[in-house]
Amino acid sequence: MLQVQHISKHFGGVTALKDASLSLAPGEIRALLGANGSGKSTLVKVLGGLVAPDSGTILLDGRPLVINSPWDARRHGIAVAYQDLSLVPRLSVAENILLGREPCRRAGFVDTRKAQAQAEELLARLRVDASPDALAGDLEPAAQSLVEVAKALAWDPRILILDEVTASLHHDQVQHLFSLLREMSEKGLAILFVSHRFDEVFSLCQTAMILRGGESVASVQLDQVDEADVVYYMTGTRPEKSRVVTAREEKETRREVILAVSNLQVPPRVRGVTLTARAGEIIGLAGLQGQGQAEFLRAIYGQIPFSDGRVEYNGASVAFTSPREAVRQGIGFISGDRERDGILPVRSVTENLFLARLAKNNPGTILNPNYLQDEAGRQIEQLGIVAGSTAHPASSLSGGNQQKLIIGRWLAVQPRLLLLDDPTKGVDVNARREIHDLLRQMAASGTAVLIASSDNEELLAIAERIYVFYEGEIVAILQGSEKTEEALVAAMLGMKQTRPEEGT
């Protein structure tokens, strides 16, 4: 029913879309795939009415469709959940969900009771753990993503476009969302699904359209290709056989302890966590959303206070009162919520890249911009960041590239301990692999890495040891042969209640 033909779009000198095409049939769930910066979101925005294409046509039911504004798109049954969200932080969840289509009574007054009910119903359907009265800005990232989806669904669309909405969702949330999507597609809803998580794509979608450098390079039936094929379409090269993680587990007892946490309490989310990290280790923190991982990391980092317990860092007991103190002592922190915690949107790539380094410096220190610019140029090349120039504002980068930029920020300061809270959110396969390599390199050079992730595959691939959080406590520690998907999922759901002994 929807046909997108030969769309091109340039932003200044940057070509975001070049002759991109796409089709979507009722009941079809199609994946839109591509590396970071390949133009997926741009195409989504063209359909959503946020971007005016330079050329190309869109046909809906065979008739040409002109989308001049988001209103046009919605009117024609196209609803979009955006990668960078379209929520208003200071409106309530209910107001956000029904924004633009508030139920009204005859006199034109908004029927708040009805709105409340409709929002509640959508929230329940999506199993979002949020009150309709809460402010959207106060929600956890995952809940925000789901509200964004609820908001799209509120339009009762014929075509639903989801741009990386699963990036901050946890396993259970994704499963539930998928079953919902399948159900709706059976009723004729056409879905365009953007994600960098291949397991999701292969489990949910029937077809895929793949973008490379803004061009549509292939439209495939997903049951006829495998991951390697997709990566080939995305990048133009075959992936090397994924290296097997061979962490040097034998030596671990001899490595020095960098972080030793005992019985850490951060009410209400963290209720007694004990954990040890040694130099060179990559430790995974798993768990469903909201089990205390985020608070745990932030408490160590000094962003939030802990009420009880002990944190020993480099052999000394510490209780940082600000991230600055942690940073000065060689700790780094990367959040997956880049809009809120990471990116300086209007500042240059260079400035974003050197933020942590600059933060450690004395404010009076004099900079050499040319040096920084060159250095930044080298680094973004090394990190494979796609940017128009190092002088461009970070907001002009694609989502994944912004995230790589933030990771690069911490590489530049070589921390002793690196804390990561779902860092590869929205990062494409290749980039994720690169980021994992970077983390391994850092570990190899002696950094202790503590990584929380909503992506089980990621944890299984990179972590030597996985601590599983459940309701603020650690319910399992998986390592060696226990490190399997099944064991992980079971522990995450709280099914394995034997509290293991703290790490050997």
Place this chain on the structure above:
Amino acid sequence: GGSKGSATDAGKSGQSGQAGQTTKKSGFNIALLDGTNANAWRIQMEQNMQQVADRFKSQGIISNYSVYVANNDATTQAQQMDQLINSGVDAILINPVSATALAPVIDKAVSKGILVMAIDQHINHPKVISVTNDQYEWARIQAEWLAKQLNGKGDILQFDAMAGAPANEVRHQAFADVLAKYPGIKVLKQVNMDWDEGKAKQLMTSLLSTYPKFDGILCQDGAAVGIINALQEANHPLPKAITSDEWIAYLRLWYDINQKNPNNPLNAIIVENPPGIGADGLMIAVNLLQGKKLKDGVLTSDPMDKENKNAIMIKPTVIITNDNLKEWYEKTKDKPDTYYIDSVLPQEEIDKLFQ
């Protein structure tokens, strides 16, 4: 402002409607509402009044004298007035933020038998006596002087003060009236300097490019120092004549110029606009409270409010030109730069206004 109905009997009401109801001869409760005290002139005015008030207090004539400032906000002044009415006073003296905005509250005060008097700046209200320096006269004297210095012909620049402010409008009118008599004098350019010497300097500097040739400068106060500074910096010859600025800094600048160029002295005039007017008003108010009656003819009409005959306008007495510059220079030697040429009428002079 005020009501149309009462405007007709303004002439007598200004006096009889106000005072005399009180039987007290002493122990008066008096308040001053000053629109702002954020300039040296007003501070001097308040200080003069305080001195007079202290004198009355020691004589027991005044029991309470208090001052409230309104931060240039007309509604704040109305609120203060309202509270005063409510808390009981015998007289309210006002240096108003707006000439008209207090009309309704003044009605209220008057109906409660409170004496309301405007000082320095006129209030358009039939029941309010305004005690002001005669701004029309102030400006007229200077414009006449300037015209004479230029022998009735020449080009001049005119610096008015703040558009819309009552004193400015009166002076502007006086300038215009006088100049109308001298067709040979042409105003090249009129600008507004908002009583800001800094702005006057910038304006003069800007004007120089387009009007390098002029004969005289007709300015209201608060401008001459800035103007002369601008001219000196540009190495531009000083005008053949320039009008008043009453602070001592100007007097000294003028004197210095003359000392340096004895053969080519600056031809200037200072006409006083004394902050002492407030003290004059206070003394008049006390007399009125004591039930004394003004002599006939003392009340005239303010040029801004021709309908009512309820203004006491004090004509400037101090006029300084090159003839008596040295004398005044010596007389004011111990005053700070920002002091204004001042005079407060002695009590006898005030009493002469009364029957």
Place this chain on the structure above:
Amino acid sequence: MSKINLNWRHNQILMAGLIAVALFIGGGLINTSFLSPANIGSILAMAVLLGFAAAGQTLVVIAGGEGIDLSVGAVMSLGAVLAAQTMAGQNSNILPALLLVILSGATIGLFNAAGILYARVPPLVMTMAMANVVTTVQLIYTHGSPVGMPAPIIAFIGSRRLFPFLPWLAVLGIIVLILMQFILRRTVYGQQLYAIGSNYNAAYLAGVRADAVKGIAYILSGILSSLAGFWLIAYNNFVFVNMGAAYVLPSVAAVVIGGTSLAGGEGSYTGTLLGSVILTALANLLVVLHTDEAGRQVINGLVLILLLALYTRQPAIRQ
């Protein structure tokens, strides 16, 4: 939101420069003497004064968080009063005067910072209330009669010219420009200031002492405004109370016209100076127009709207 801002700042500075040039050309067409070296010189001197007044403003606006400093005018006035009194016309007093001026500015800035950071008072009201406090303190201190005058050297710099078109103040302006741009672009502090303005939380999490950086911006603003007062009396050569009052709103306007976003995180002092030149040249041009004050105000506003419509237009959301 800000994806749209690619290269935006650069355009705006360029455009501000072009508008400034266009104003001069237009002025010259209306009135040839507008372009006389002497007149250009006097516009520059006045623009630099406004530029000084807007220097601290630039910093606090960049610092974000609804940053604005309405105490600029009052602090300038106080700076002028203290400078005049301390210098008392003696070259030997310049240093103590400078120190006192800087100290007083810093103190007021510190109060502003404390109110904004610790008492969490929104900057606009905090600095507005502080302005009134400072004005009153100035009046109490001087009883409305400030005394003194600038030292000869200072008066010379403040009011004389190197060439007819180039006042010494403009030379000073260039030095300040270089210094300001140096602080903003070449020091860690400057980069941290942009960082907190762009995303306070992200900067804080990256280890920037965000509160301190912001607080220092207000302290610097106090110092710069106070110094602006120092140069104001140097330019005027005489002192009176509330000299700086007229600079408050124009200082904000100059900053914003110069391309510094009120949302914080971007902007430059180059832009602020260009904004000052635009505002000053426009005022200068209006002086010679043949209309009364009412007409001048109307035309001033209309021309401003025209200029703003030409170049401060924000890009549309839909791209």
Place this chain on the structure above:
Amino acid sequence: MIRLWRRLRLSPAAPGYLLLLLGIIVNILVQGPDFFTSYNFNSLLAVNAPLVLAAIAQTVVVLTGGIDLSIGSNMTLVNTVAIALTNQGHWPVGLSWAVALAAATLVGTGNGLMVAYLRIPPLLATFASMSVVGGLALWIWPKPGGMVPREIYTTYGAAIMGIPVAGWIIIAVALLWLLISRRRVGIYLRAVGGRERSAYASGINTAAVKFFAYTFCGFITGVAGLCLTALTASGDPKIGQMFGLNSVAAVILGGSSLAGGWGSIGGSIAGALFLGLINNIVFFLFRNYVSHVQSLTSVASFYQQLLANLIVILGLASAALTQRGGALGGLGRRRRGGRTQHV
């Protein structure tokens, strides 16, 4: 009670209400029981209604993330138009005042055009229109004078059913706002201010919403200007000067954020009344205490302003410290100490 308190703390108006409460308490302390006289209430409301209304007008545009510096000039324009038409043009009062109201609305429309469709930053657009409108007012009525029929200003100062007329006007405008804010546009105003891009992406015509906000602001400014005219019963080309920045101050005192999307009319009303109360407090403090101290009288007037501003700062600080910071977004609230994030 606790629930009410919690709800209040969540509301954007919390600081405004707290300040007002504080102001009233202090006022009672310095003024005594006289505070409760109806005369006092009448006068307080009558005198402060123009600022209250100006603050309401300002709130509407501040909600959209904008600001209107021209409110003061616009009120002056209303005043001069109304006075000039009756006193010079000899038009009937009703008609003159209606025209004045229309003029103010038109100014709002002009601001709306500039901000919404020309996309000029609000501060600059209204800075420029402030000059145009102020010039017009000066041209229309160059010097103070003229008058308003006695019936009008006595009515304005009177009370109907125990509530001052000024109070009724405020209530009427607040009700009008209620009628509007309960419609979709009420949500859209906050959405546009909260995050314009999101509002746009949700299919909202953001330009139209902003255009409406400025126009409506102009209309309320018109009502404020008419109240000012009724209060002062005359025309004065400088009368409105202080209302521009004062209205912004009142709005912020009332808990609104200049960043947009967060604020309430109730808070702004409270903020404006608080400013009025400060004048009262200072007045009575000096009248009842300071003016009796001989040694202080000669400098007393300086200290009034000082005190007034210290009260503003103290009041603000106490209100800000009791307000929840979390509404300002996300994790900031979980941080240590008094820090909030400033987004």
